Ligand SMILES: Cc1ncc(C[n+]2csc(CCOP(=O)(O)OP(=O)(O)O)c2C)c(N)n1
Ligand code: SF4
């Protein structure tokens with residue numbers, strides 16, 4: 001094992017390299033592009049014995065990834081944001097094929113308005129596709145996550161594609177020290193791909209991905225795929241245990257930080273959860289009984305783990321870095337559905353923040369903690385809150401005003 | 416390839432047993448199915464068909480399949496990308512010696528015109544750019560058949576479809592997909608008709624031995640969408656060739672060659688009047704202007720060919 005300073009993107013590329021992937025269909029998009037550029041460098045130099053092909057779109061990229069996996073090779077691919085949405089039809093399709101491969105998504109907020117910075121609306125749009133989802137908050141977790149994802153995706157109890165998610169900019173372009181396993185160590189954890197009969201060969205013809213007629217066979221396949229996705233909870237735990245034996249780093253399906261004696265919890269996913277972690281430490285310094293839960297697995301949803309870790313707490317504040325327009329935070333809904341009606345269910349609070357990379361300040365975390373404490377005392381949650389400061393609003397208003405003045409000047413010139 | 420080089424010297428040389436199983440969900444008299452039978456018999460079962468959404472998607476319905484070889488259904492837009500993934504995976508497996516060379520397969524896209532001329536054209540174009548070694552079969556029934564024959568980019572001028580029901584039919588004209596391919600130096604491209612099986616067999620033979628992107632564009636008379644008795648499918652196909660509406664040609668070694676030039680072209684009316692989709696050109700009043708337009712288009716085409 002060797003320590004290197006790697007960006008999240010480079011860590012993802014190293015994950016693919018150490019997984020000894022055979023095939024990488026690709027398409028550029030910010031902030032993911034560095035991943036495929038890094039891999040292209042390695043396939044060109046021969047450091048990676050894989051073939052890479054640049055497709056003309058993400059729709060085609062996921063199609064090729066799916067058919068290649070269905071032919072029996074180990075496939076890696078990556079995208080972001082608009083690319084993930086462009087591929088959406090095929091995400092559902094290849095998951096239905098039960099084609100196991102790994103897709104790294106570098107989260108970036110969705111248009112419109114178009115922007116480059118992150119939030120989780122892109123990856124959550126793929127929530128119901130059948131792709132499993134692993135969310136990372138450090139560069140180390142990205143590399144390790146890619147290796148873990150192959151173990152889970154390819155397991156015969158699962159056999160589904162898996163997304164490994166990292167946040168654009170905050171992780172993709174941030175350098176952190178990362179332990180890079182040797183190829184031998186990686187192989188000890190992740191043996192070569194065994195397609196277990198899923199393949200196209202002259203000597204064993206097969207029709208894959210065929211149509212069904214009627215709800216009977218359709219439901220049969222959908223239920224089977226759902227149950228396979230749920231199997232990934234057990235498979236994740238087993239793989240994580242093996243991983244910790246070989247590499248000494250342990251991963252749970254949910255990261256829980258200082259939760260044991262906590263009365264209040266933050267729940268967040270992705271790299272912004274490290275901000276919540278900071279806030280927990282500072283609040284703890286001041287005597288607050290508060291902790292953090294961070295689901296690593298989002299599909300399958302680690303319902304039992306969350307129920308176990310959150311029940312008995314007084315209040316749980318879910319901070320969603322996404323917004324289901326006309327409803328609210330997606331993670332809030334998911335966590336609430338797990339806790340509702342359970343004995344010892346906490347008061348649930350919903351906050352939206354971090355959209356399009358907007359920062360969440362320590363003061364906002366302190367405020368959220370205060371609101372949670374108050375709600376626990378009242379036994380009643382306040383309405384969901386959209387984090388935004390007066391200063392931010394003033395700044396937008398100021399820009400609008402300047403633009404209006406400039407426009408007026410242009411019009412004057414025209415006259 | 417000269418006549419002396421083909422194994423299909425006469426009709427007697429055509430395969431007599433069919434590879435594709437029967438009892439599929441295709442309509443009686445389906446011209447697309449006819450052409451697929453003829454092609455499959457020559458390509459053989461060491462093939463993997465990569466299909467796009469369309470009528471043929473219903474060939475394989477779980478848990479049945481008429482294919483002796485392999486098959487995968489993708490989506491409407493991306494069958495050529497699916498072919499790319501399969502081809503690259505097979506090549507990788509061979510290169511890394513994880514598969515016996517004898518297990519290799521020919522990769523074949525099978526899509527309708529809606530995909531080939533429209534939604535799938537971007538992924539087709541990119542597969543050509545990349546020089547993908549695959550055979551693209553487009554069964555051209557000149558409309559979105561599976562969804563009830565709405566007009567597509569392949570619908571001919573004047574044809575009535577379920578989205579061009581007006582008295583003058585489809586106002587646009589058929590896109591020239593063959594030329595789009597030919598302009599990008601494919602390994603091979605040809606038009607075929609199921610009603611001309613010998614011409615078809617020789618072209619499949621050539622397409623099968625070439626390496627790179629290859630197109631077989633097959634006219635596929637569709638009794639349901641075109642409005643005629645299923646027993647007339649072959650007749651309609653023959654008339655399409657005899658009237659010069661469907662030129663049989665191939666692109667090979669950088670040149671377009673016509674493989675069957677009708678000596679004396681029948682008037683296009685002979686073809687049009689046999690189909691319900693053109694009935695409005697004859698009744699209740701004859702639309703001579705449209706008929707003349709169609710005839711003039713065909714005449715101009717052949718003038719260019721015959722020079
Ligand atoms: C993305 C998408 N849009 C629309 C459809 C609906 N659809 C299914 S088949 C079809 C028509 C395809 O036409 P064509 O390629 O000519 O094949 P044909 O039906 O004529 O065999 C359409 C529009 C679909 N399957 N996928
Ligand atoms: S609608 Fe036409 S093309 Fe489709 S199966 Fe029926 S006859 Fe064939």
Ligand SMILES: [Mg+2]
Nearest residue numbers: 527528558560
């Ligand atoms: Mg069609």
